[in-house]
């Protein structure tokens with residue numbers, strides 16, 4: 001079917017397959033072709049690109065990704081969508097649907113499988129109930145990616161693109177360049193969610209991605225109790241408190257500062273020395 005994301009087409013598919021959106025899977029289907037186009041444009045898809053989509057739903061966004069990308073691998077947790085997607089995306093031979101929880105996907109193995117492609121992008125109208133988990137999985141992954149484009153609750157998107165520091169926000173800054181792309185009103189979804197959404201993008205840097213997971217764990221410790229000082233939080237796991245004081249001194253970091261008062265560079269220096 002063409003333009004799955006048109007209201008009447010979406011309703012027709014839902015009706016044909018007697019499909020009710022599952023709240024527990026965060027299912028809100030996008031029914032605005034312009035927004036779909038704009039999301040895909042944010043990814044700047046080039047030749048020989050493989051796009052991994054998390055949560056294709058009934059395929060509205062997938063269809064437009066498939067028109068630009070060489071290959072699309074779309075992961076959805078909802079097994080009811082197997083027949084729906086086979087029907088809605090039947091004319092797109094470059095789409096492969098995998099019915100699997102994306103949180104359980106081995107990204108290293110996936111990247112290995114996709115090494116014939118020059119570019120690797122992740123696009124998602126994210127299931128809201130696991131937005132942070134999915135973002136964290138992507139940001140701490142050591143695989144080489146070009147960019148990530150994702151839609152999430154507007155409030156979360158604003159927070160992640162603000163100056164407010166958090167372990168996830170710092171990781172995003174570390175591995176890429178984060179951008180608030182645009183706001184999406186709640187009216188363009190079936191069923192209509194309670195809040196507005198927004199699209200953000202992360203353009204990844206060329207960098208050595210070793211130890212990202214460890215660095216993220218370190219940031220979690222630094223932010224463990226936000227009102228406590230960096231010294232107190234790091235003391236929770238430090239074997240040698242004198243060494244910790246010494247390292248803070250070497251990095252020129254006042255032990256009485258709180259994590260949110262440190263810069264990304266200071267976290268990196270601290271992490272390298274600890």
Ligand code: SAM
Pocket residue numbers: 025026027028029030031054055056057058059060061062075076077078100101102103125126127128130
């Ligand atoms: N992409 C479609 C669109 O824009 O209309 C649907 C987006 S809907 C907000 C989120 C989709 O993610 C649903 O299809 C849902 O089944 C799927 N999903 C939820 N949890 C998932 C998970 N852990 N792994 C993969 N897909 C998941």
